């Protein structure tokens with residue numbers, strides 16, 4: 400039986416950069432905080448915790464803590480969070496992914512120019528919350544066609560559209576069309592800010608799942624890009640397993656299985672992927 404691991408499985412450039420930065424900082428020593436979990440992966444976050452890195456989730460929490468450095472994760476944070484951290488006398492190590500930084504800048508510039516900002520993405524997701532926090536006025540987050548229709552009588556100015564980096568490209572295109580239709584009397588500018596790493600990972604998962612008898616998607620249940628990989632794989636391969644670590648894998652292979660495909664979300668560490676891959680190759 401063949402086992403194929405997707406080439407794009409595991410840490411993307413932005414996540415790797417953020418995780419490496421934390422480990423480098425641990426090596427150097429000092430008091431380290433992360434603003435929110437650095438990545439959506441319990442294994443990695445627990446490892447940081449064991450090495451003395453504390454996670455904070457609000458500016459107020461910092462008020463009672465000894466001074467140190469605060470690492471901003473790859474999802475980025477709102478402008479006022481940077482200001483609040485500095486005001487409290489903490490240093491910032493910024494690992495916001497450059498692709499996310501670009502969106503924050505676009506939103507800041509275009510909102511200052513008087514455009515109404517529409518973010519296509521999942522409201523409440525940390526990256527989206529961060530992007531919203533760079534808008535000089537109210538930004539509208541839309542995650543469904545009905546969300547867009549609700550904007551019909553709300554939008555008064557020209558519109559500038561961006562996307563959460565991990566949003567599905569086809570849905571994004573659809574949503575833009577709906578938005579253009581309801582804003583037919585306005586100027587609608589669109590920046591496709593979906594990250595290529597996400598596209599490539601999703602396309603590869605779909606292609607692999609199409610030919611696989613069984614698909615294994617490894618990722619944290621909190622990771623939206625991992626969940627999307629699962630959904631995509633499941634549409635092409637009925638026997639798709641979504642696991643966080645090898646411990647959760649209870650593989651039930653059909654007798655005629657010829658190919659097992661493995662992929663993993665952007666926040667899944669290499670060692671977990673290797674463990675799963677080795678297990679499947681050894682025991683099946």
Ligand code: SF4
Nearest residue numbers: 411413496498564594
């Ligand atoms: S998915 Fe893309 S945008 Fe998000 S952290 Fe990774 S490289 Fe950056």
